[in-house]
Amino acid sequence: MKAIIYRDNGGTDVLELVDREVPAPGPGEVRVRVAVSGVNPTDWKTRSGATNPKQFAEVIPHLDGAGRIDAVGDGVDPGRVGQRVWLFMATAGRPTGTAAEFTVVPAAQAVPLPDGAGFDLGAALGVPALTAHRALTVGEDGPARLGPGALDGRVVLVAGGAGAVGHAAIQLARWAGATVISTISGPEKARLATAAGAHHTVNYREDGAAERIRAIAPDGVDIVVEVALGTNLALDLAVLRTRGTIAIYANDGAKPVELDVRQNMMLNTRFQFLVLYTVGEAALTAGAEDVAAAVSAGAMPVGEEHGLPLVRFPLAQTADAHKAVENGAVGKVLVDI
Structure with missing residues (x-):
């Protein structure tokens, strides 16, 4: 071969x-x-x-x-x-x-x-979809599994919705019933995130990004799927609800992360770092089953027209x-x- x-x-x-x-x-x-x-x-x-x-x-x-x-x-x-x-x-x-x-x-x-x-x-699928699944199922208030209705009433913020993990996170969150916001860097990335299924896109490079996200989610975002924690931390914390979760799968740009301890104490912020190599068999099995269900439901198409x-x-x-x-x-x- x-x-x-x-x-x-x-x-x-x-x-x-x-x-x-x-x-x-x-x-x-x-x-x-x-x-x-x-x-x-x-x-x-x-x-x-x-x-x-x-x-x-x-x-x-x-x-x-x-x-x-x-x-x-x-x-x-x-x-x-x-x-x-x-x-x-x-x-x-x-x-x-x-x-x-x-x-x-x-x-x-x-x-x-x-x-x-x-x-x-x-x-x-594979790495992007399973990473996205894990990010969406680590919140203190659940859910532990994804399916239709699992995220009803929740607001999910996906950083970098035009990337492979961000794309999968948008699709899985929408399939599970969440309101999905994606931060993007320009019109082309906004087009891709919208094609993937994001209900709203916000340019994080423009002034007032936090206010625009808060206008969509007055009570704050439940889950942030984060690809660049060092760059996006201030925005994440400005829009996160009390007891919300920031699920981090990368730190694109490698900007150092500095935490205001008091601010995060008052928010009861949950930071969940994740990588599939050490996530454990149970999480991988659950992710594969739920992703397979989403694929069977036609919820995870790929290609230019799907973002x-x-x-x-x-x-x-x-x-x-x-x-x-x-x-x-x-x-x-x-x-x-």
Whole structure:
């Protein structure tokens, strides 16, 4: 099979297109013929060594993807052969991701993909959708799971609604019944956030952003899904309701975070930091089940018209796909296998 590998941490030049043996699934595993591989910021950061040193002599990158099961290991229902699936966390503790014609994952990490959902959508789920799910389910007052009505009466503020996680957060929050506000940096990002389903957009770079959000949510925002805490903290706290939650999955721009302790005591602010690698099996399972339900309901489409442009590369140009993500490409970067 054709696969992309790297043997050392470094820039995109460490990525190589090679031939490898088709892997066999072990007990409790499935083998998937990959159609589309999704690229996330964590993929290039792991490759570069920016997060953790490489754990294996050779790595096939990418956590997410979609394709069709073509073989199963012992203990897995043989009826799953032929099933269309989306994959998540393929390289978590393993060296074989989705940047290859075939990959092997634990059966639970291959989630059935409805016939009406394409492989592009499947490859765009994974890290973004599960991160968004976690961010929306960590509030003190719940909910712990998402579904229609779970967020009725709540107001969710999504920072960076034009990004992959922000896009998924808008879609999941709206599906669950929330009023969704997205902060954006200009008209094009506003267009994308609105196409994703945001009820309101507010330009955080303009004066009066807090007042405009408060006009929509006089009692304050229940949950903030935050991508740049250092940059956005003052605005978040200005619009957060008492006992509200700021769920942080990144700090884009790397601006240092300084907290006014008294202010946060009076608000009873809940800061929830999150990353999928250590979130725990229960949270991943709940997220995968709820995201699958949202996909089945048609609530998570992708593409330009749905607020998430797709940026495509062939397998041989995976290095360019990594560069695109690292350089902040708007939308979802996919590799066609």
